[in-house]
Structures are given as structure tokens and as C-alpha cells.
Amino acid sequence: MKARQKRLTFVALAILGVGIAAALAISSMRSNMAYFFSPSKVMAKEAPTDAVFRLGGLVVQNSLVRQTDGLTVVFDVTDNTATVKVSYTGILPDLFGEGQGVVTKGRLGKDDVFYAEEVLAKHDASYVPPEVADSLATAHAQGVAKMAENQ
């Protein structure tokens, strides 16, 4: 059965291809994946110290400090429970602002400062990244629960 053999060859090749592709895709995805952590989680030492991750929250009012020379800026990011200092060298996106939501991507330094390689830009002033909205809501709920306990 020549036709059948041919079809089997095709099927075998296709399965082999899909298998290799899936294995490659998944293995390399691990190294390119960045988890999201809120400032509370970072302060609770849950964030990795050896991998790139994303940190998001609100930029604290009046916390933005510019270096007098060069392009490095430092600002605080909070989820209203904990605050993390973020350092970034580069140009901030147009819609970056104090009191507004932000998502940054980078590594946590030994000095507990988050060194961002990227500050996520947005297209729309009224848009809040879903992760930030989520982590604010979680922190808020925990705060309310704590207050209830204290009373």
C-alpha cells in the first residue's frame, strides 16, 4: 500500500513536528515568563530575587525623584499596604503619573530596590491594568479584614 505508507509518513512527520515545536515552545516559555507581584508580596519576600518579574501598583504622590544628571528616576509603588522603591533609567511613558497605576518589569536588587528595565505604557488615561486593579482590591480587602480584627 504505497498511498497508505505515504499518508503514514506525513502523519508521523506532522506528529514529530508538533511534538518538537510544543517541547521547544514550552521549555523556552519558562525562561521568558514574568510573574506579577504586588508590593505586599514583594515585602513579604515572596518575589524571586534571581528572576525578572513584574511589579505593579499606584505611584505614590510626590515620590518621584530625578537624578540631576542622566536619566535615572526613582519612585515608590504602593498597593496601599506596602511600598516598594523602583529605580528606572530611561524615558517614562507619556501617561506615567504620580497617583496613577503603573506596571514595571525588572529585578529586585539586594538593597530591596526594584530595578525596572521597562515601564509599561498605556494608551488611555482612564485605563487601569487589570493586575493593578486586582492587587489594590486584594490589599483593600485585607486591610478591611485587619481593621475588623483590631476592633
Next chain:
Amino acid sequence: MIPEIGHLALVVALALASVQAVFPLAGSFKNRQSWMAMARPLAWGQLTFLAVAFACLLQAFLSDDFSVVYVARNSNRLLPTVYKISAIWGAHEGSILLWALLLGGWGAAVATFSRDLPPRVVARVISVLAIVGIGFLLFMLFTSNPFERIFPAPAEGRDLNPLLQDPGLAIHPPMLYMGYVGFSVAFAFAIAALLGGKLDTAWARWSRPWTLVAWVFLTVGITLGSWWAYYELGWGGWWFWDPVENASLMPWLMGTALIHSLAVTEKRGAFKSWTVLLAIFAFSLSLLGTFLVRSGVLTSVHAFATDPGRGAFILVFLCIVIGGSLALYAWRAPEVSSGGRFDLLSRESFLLSNNLLLAAFATLVLFGTLAPLIYEAMGWGKISVGFPWFNKMFLALMPFLALFMGIGHTTRWKRDEAGRLVKELWIPFLLAIGAAIAVIRFLPVVTSRSLLVPLSLGLASWILFSHLAGLWERLRHRRDIKAMAADVGSGRSYYGMLLAHLGIAMFILGATLVSNFGSETDIRMSPGDVHETAGYRFEFEGVETVPGPNYRAAKGRFLVSRGHKRVVVLEPEKRTYFTSGQPMTEAAIDWGFTRDLYVSLGEPLGGGDWALRIYYKPYVRWIWLGGLFMALGGILALTDRRYRTRSRGVDLPAGAVAART
């Protein structure tokens, strides 16, 4: 009053669509001519009422009727008229109306240009289009009515998002949507064929030009989008692997596979079931794209403020469309399969490998785009997939695609001989190897680390030279120039293929050079400072404030020179729009075929200092030029004689003749 007419028109369109979805389809099974004959007038009626609704929204925008919520949110008295028009599709509700209008337009086009088709097929196609239309109209009326009113009306509108106040973006969404929606026609033809249980080569021939038109629009739309992101977002990148970009790329990849697979089905009668499946997937991915953009489930640089209720609706709609059509496929496909046989070394095989690679890449992009959703649903945490992953996947598959592309076009149908191919292609192969070696030898920046550069450029030249060899083979028996010119006239789909494939080579060239030899500098400069990059000298003269129609701008001035020669004066702007207070970066670009010089203003740092981006982008235009060549190739192929002539009994395959009688 006028917005209410618009609303009413949408309701009427929905009623018409419901009739259109039922009667022609039922008529095609019950063999009732009168029911089937309703298809064409209904399709036109549908378009008419959607156009009325669209015109009403246009009128609301032009007359600054801020009692309409959508207008109040997306327009402003100061907005220039042209952007009042493009503001219609500047946000969610209006873009869904545009979707529905374009769908109506495609339906009417099918009704008009299908005189040669059996009425049964036309009736089914138009009914399937109406089913899709019902979904969108229900969606609009229940979750996103563009005509919703607000009382009391605000005195002034909130203005259009400044990013969208740009000519590129005024035409980018309609183009993209024409493509997305256009695949609904390919989908409708596939479903109609499945319903009829008759997948023959005639079906592929009818579906082919429609698919090609949709593909051309999508190609232009994506190209424009990439170009817009490059100059308007102020980051100087041309592709970010952002979910919204991926959403447009996935249907494009599937659509590209589909137009190749349709060629095999039409010419050889093979791959029938596969082609149907591709048509279903291409359209499903278009719907998924709309879902991803509009639901806000994914974090995206493009994400606009969104509403999860809408996402749920589209998700259900998506499940019905994909689930329904796959169920139909599973039920009917075994009956319609069986096709032409072919050898391992044949054009069919190469087109199959093209299809598999494109489909594999589309699947990977889908996986990467949805991975954050999957992770969150499984409780594994919130992740994002970085663009290096997508780049890696692209680079893993692209070389094979390019390699096969250079062989497939000149391979014979059914079976070919290795000897003949080697004889035809050894010169282009050696030339390509030579090009790669030349790159290693003469481009000093190339190190052993970036072997990708010679590989990519070698592949680009392989595509170029092998197609030239194919062209030589085709033309060498023609006697003179006149006969050659006549060949261009008679073989337009061949020359279309040639243009589109050259577009791929141009794209590879541009993408490789700009990614490896471009330079991007973020820098702090004081007035009078000088920065040098790639032999160009940028002198910063400072920033002054200038007024605009609905904004105020800080305008920078750069004198750019090379050696002792002044090249250009670049004046990038940073605008602040009055109404929204939103800042906008307008980059200044000096463009050229071999390089772009790109300057944009970051932020003021005090004392006249500014944070600035200075980019040197070699051959970046070739990326979009490649996109345009692909689209031009598609258009040229569309004008091919066989899509125009009506008396085509001679070269019709037996199946088609049988189907026509």
C-alpha cells in the same frame, strides 16, 4: 431624533438579518426558488439599514450632538472634521457598528458578484453571513449601543484619544476590519459547502477571490498598524508582540495558509477538508481578535478601558460559531473528503509544508497570547510572556518557510524530479550562499554570536534569486519583449505570487537589518549639546512652546549633519491636548530607503534639559514596503483572467462543470 432613527435602523437590520438567516437557507434544502431568491434583496436591505445607522452616527458626530454618550466620550467641538469622522470607529461601540456595516457590505458584494454561482450556494452563503450578522447586531443592541443618550447633555465632549488623531489611524481600523470581516465570506463559503455536502474544486474557485480580497485588506491593515505604532507611539518599534497585534497576526497567518491551500484545492482537488478547516479557523481567529481587543482580559499596551460583560457575550458568540462550525465539520467532512493524489516531491507537498508551518506558528502565537489567561485560570499566578519568546518561535520556523518558498513555486504539480529541480535551482542556491558569505565577510558588525544575520539575508536572497530563476524558466522560450509583456497580462496570478514573495524577501531584509544594525539611544541633552550616532551628528537647539488647533506643543529643534553636510532639521513635538490633558509624543522622522533618522522628545528635566530618544533605523521602510508588495501581489492576482471571464467551460475541471449544471 436622528440617533433614534439610527437605533431603529439597527433593529430593522436585525429583523432583516433574522429573515435572511432562515429563509434562503431553508429554501436551499426545501428547493423553494422563491425563498432562495430572497437572499439577494435581503442582503442589500441589510446593508441599506446598516448604512442608515452609520450615517446617523456620522451626523451625530458632525453636529456635535453630545446628548449621545458615544459622541460625548469621543469627540469635541475643537476636533478637526476629518477626525470627527474617524472618531466613529475610535472606540468600542462605533467600531462594532463599523464591523456590522462592513459585514453587510461584504454580504451585498457577494449578492452582486455571484451571478455565475448556483442560486443554492448563494442562498446558503448569504444566510451564513446573516447568522454572523445577527450575533454582532445583538451584541450591539444589548451591550454596546452607539446611540445611547445622556440627559442632560454635556456642553462639551471629552475628545478623541489623542493617539487616534492621526491620518494613519483614521484608515488603519477600517482596513483591518475589512480583512477580519472579509474572512467571514471565506467562512460562509466553507460552511455552505459543508451544508451542501459537496466540496468540489468549483467551491474553491468561488471562494478564492473573496479570500484574497480579505487577505489584501488585512495585509494593508497590519502594515499600516505597524507603521503607525512606529511613528506615533514614539518608541520607534515596529512590532511588539502585543496581544492586540497578535490578534491581527493570527488570522493573517491562517488566511495566508488558506489562500495557498485554496490554490491546491482549486487546481488539484486535494486538501479539501483541510481548506475548509483553515477557513473556519481564519474567521474564528478574527472573532477571537475582536474578543481580545474589546474584552480587556489581557494586559496590553493597546488596551482601552473595557467592560467584562461584553467579553462574556463575545465569548459565548465565539463558542457558538467555532463549536457549531466544528461540529458541522465533524459531521460532514468525512463525506466530502477524498482528493487528488500526489508524490512527496510535488508542489502540493511544498504548499502543505507552507500550511503546516503557518498553522504551527499561528498556534504558537495563540498559545503565547493566551498563556497568561490559562495560567490565571489554573491558579498558577499572573504571568506575561515576553517578546523574546515570540521572536524565538518566529525565528525557529521562518527559515524553513523561506527555504521551502524558494523551491515550491517552481515545483510541478503532482510529481516532480529532484534532478530537474536541482538543475533549475543550483545557481540561485549558490548565489544565496554567496550572499550569506559576503555578509559575514563585509559587514563588520556581524560576529559569531549573530549568525542569524547572514542566515536571514541569505534566505532573503534565496527567495529573490530562486524566483528570478523561476521567471527565467517561464520566459526563456518567449521570443521577444512583446511576448514577455503578453505573459504578464495572461499570467497575472503568477506575477502576483512573484510580487508577494518578493515582499517577503523585502520584509526579511528590512527586519534583519533594522533589528541588528539599528541604534536606539535614550539620552539627556542640554541646548547646544551634540550627539553622534552611525555617522550622523545631532545638534540639539532647544525646545520652544507653540500652539496647535486643540493642543499646545513643546517643539524641539535638531540640526542633523553628516560630515560637513547638513542633512535635515528635525522638529519633534510633545503635545498636551486641552480637553483631556493627555500628553502625546510626535516623533520627527527623516525617512529614506536605506535609513530613517528618528528623534522624539521624552520629558523636560529642568533647566532646558530634555530626555530624548535618538534612533538610527537602517532599512526600516523595507518592512512596510514588503507588506505593500504582498498586498499589491494579491491585487494583481485578483485581476487574473479566470476570475473575470464568464465562459470558462473549457478549462473547468470536471467537478465544476458538473456542479454548474
